[in-house]
Amino acid sequence: MGEVLFFVAGMGAVAGAIGVVIMRNPFYSVLALVSHLLSLAALFLLLRAEFIAAAQVIVYAGAVMVLYVFVVAYVGGQDEPIGPRAGAGLKAISAVFGAALFVELCIATLGSGLQLIDTPGTPVGASFGSPAEIGTLLLTKFLLSFEIASFLLLIAAVGAVVLARRRGGVSAAEEQARYSAMDVLRPASTGTMAEAVGARHTLPEATVTTTPEEAEDAPTGGRDR
């Protein structure tokens, strides 16, 4: 019974993964990832990690993927831009190295001489993987990581808020209605490496502001060079 479940979940996971990579429309990729995550949760259950499986479904598939869906909806599920930029050779090399990576990983794990590879694992008690056990570990042995993780979450939240802030003056040339003081105080360069090297001499689309925070977070891409 376990094997059947394994194969079903396993194929679901792999299919979802392949779907993420192959699908043109990013929306479909997100959906493929969601199915992949659910299959992975099933695999976790098979490995006696109940709490993790639940967390995976609730947090990952539930929250993170929903965020993804929102962003894809906002950004626009535009199809992948066509036109080879650096695509052609890259695909071939990626395939080669991907295959090589797979082979190596298999050798690394399966051929490593770990004795318990070929067994279902050490016998464990009934409460293995239960929330109580995980919780105990989190609050005793891994307390530091727990606290730092929460700190990390705080930083991420703040960062998200900052990134998502809408500042005045962000507009394309034809939309600039009025000048603000920022127009005068704007720095002459953003300090990108291209400017430093001399490939670019001015701000791209000079009216676009680069306030300090945005400058360091968003790469100012440009069409001209």
Added chain:
Amino acid sequence: MTSLELFAWLTLLFPLAGCVALALAGRSLPGRGPGWVGTGALALSFASAVGALLALLAEDHEHRQAVAVAWDYADSVGIDAQLSLLVDPLSVFMIVVVSGVSMLIHLYSISYLDSDRGYVRFFAYLNYFVFSMLLLVLAGNFLVLIIGWAFVGAASYLLISFWYRRTTATGAGIKAFIINVLGDVGLVLGTFFIFRHVGTLDFVGAFENAREEFSRGDADLTAGLILLLVGAFAKSAQIPLHTWLPDAMEGPTPVSALIHAATMVTAGVYLIARMHPLFELAPTAAAVGAIIGCLTLLVAATIAIAVTDLKRVIAYSTMSQIGYMIMAVSAGAYAAGLFHLMTHAFFKALLFMAAGSVIAAMAGMQDLNRMGGFKRAMPFTFGCMVIGGLALAGVPPLSGFFSKDEILLLVGDRGGWHWILYAAGYLGAFLTGIYTFRMIFRAFLGEPVTEARELEQGHLHHAEAPTNPATGEVEDADVGFPGPEHQIAERESTMKLAMGALALLAIVGGALQIPHATHVIHDFLEPTFADSTHYASKPSKAHINRGLVIGTLVALAGIAIAYLVWVKRPQLATAARARLAPVHRLLVNKWYFDELIDALVTRPAQWFGAWAQQTFERVFVNGLLVGGTTGVVRVGSSAVRAAQTGFLRYYALLIVVGMVALAFYFLLAT
């Protein structure tokens, strides 16, 4: 320290102290104070020199030599370098002459350079020069000799370009310095050649070892001595390193008197005399010296007949007389050569001083063509000039006659090919008479020029605009030097005192070494030259008498011809110049030595410099070496830069590639 050594050190240190005192505090002294300080230092130095002389005479014959060591400079790698002085008859003779004549010239300069803005600087430099010359002469080893040699060259440069606002003066100073440096190179290389064999820098030790180390006519020794001779020739203005001396007349007249008549140019003579044990072991080198001396003697005398600048006539005369001295000491007539050095110092300094007086009367003009008839206006100067001229021409009973005669006597006595030198010497004496009295007659006899007439009325001519006497261009009057005022001997007692003393010495100085009668110099210098093979040679009486007679006749003949051509029948001069125009051109252009040196040395050097800058520097160094390395770096960095594509996916690929490679490596390693 014995009293002899003490006096030697004092002789050396007084001028140095004078120089330092003047340099530091000279400006605070009013009026002619710095001049008196400088002269006082020299007077003390002269007194110490006389003290050294007396101390030396108090010793008995064998012990008339002392080596005074102050400290060791270095004593490693087999070089014993000490600050040591060798006090023996030769050096004492030299310091007495040098300090005495220098003292008189300082006295003269007190008034001559009054009103010059560089008064303090002048006396400081002059004291420094005397210190250097004394150091050179008192040197006890090659090292101190070279130090003194170099100092003297530096002092000469400082003093020649004393009026440094004049480009002619600075150019002359540079020319003198460069030729002197060439001599320095020869001196140092020659020292190495000799040191390599004798193993010590000390003179006494070197000469002792030389007799064992070198066989007669040794090639190394000859080469080393010829290099030393290069140094001597550069310093003493012998052909072909003589071109700096006429240009050195750009310096003030006392400088010409001191450096280019009495002291610096005699350093070469001193050098050869000091190195006589080595020269006697290498007859070839000695022959080179004698021949060059003879050549210079004749060439300079011929040029002096044609030049028109008063000081340059005297300069060429100096060159010629030094030629006599070099010829003498190279041929073994040491006492005679040094005796002539002494008498020459007297009458040449006197001639320069008188010339300075005349130039002052002409308000700075030095052109003989514009002078004339100063006899009545400047009787004292005229008298001094005549005395100096007679001594120079070699008319008995003045000192110049005896000294020059002695030289030729002993040179002729050597026999063999030296007869040529003997004959050339008398020819030179004949020419000497001609040019000396040409100068005197043109300047003092004949129709008085305006300046002379003004002076007769008691008014010293004052130039409206200061001009450069060499080029005639008008100079900026605000510079301050040369001073706007000019002093002539008739009005200044210090000048009269100095000139009078020298005139007296020029007249009676010959008494020291009259043939058949006195031989004071010869006896005095004997301890130094005791090891010489030629020193004790005595010419035959017939030879001596023959020399005396010929000398007198030749000198008087020269004077007579000068009188004839330039006083009695002046049209002879112009006629001769027209008929012998090519010869005259050759002489006026100083036998084209300057042009020769320009073509042989200066032009190639300039061409090389231009080539080095345009081709070598630009193409090779800048382009290849500098540009090459930067180019390599640039190419390398652009190659590396190619990896910075900016494509995110390339970077990700690189990460994956790296990861795969690492895993592969670890898989293989296990």
Added chain:
Amino acid sequence: MDIGWFLAVSALIFTIGAAGVLTRRSPLVILLCLELMLNAANLALIAFARMHGSQEGQVFALIVMVVAACEVTIGLGIIVAVNRRRLPIDVDEMQELQG
């Protein structure tokens, strides 16, 4: 099932994720593929935890999930900001780091 199977699945998913990161041009999808890789690592961790019978691997996987969540937040924030700039959402266009 033997643990080895789970590890093989994990390796496969990781490789697929890596290939996706290298191949796709939209940063959104690249981030999704990154998630794939993280999940694959999670699976490996859980499998080893089961193998050793210790729960430390699971705690590790939990923390990895936290990190993944934070990273997604920021990454999506960047994409949103880029999109607000009217710039094309294409990693190949963002080349300012070119040397």
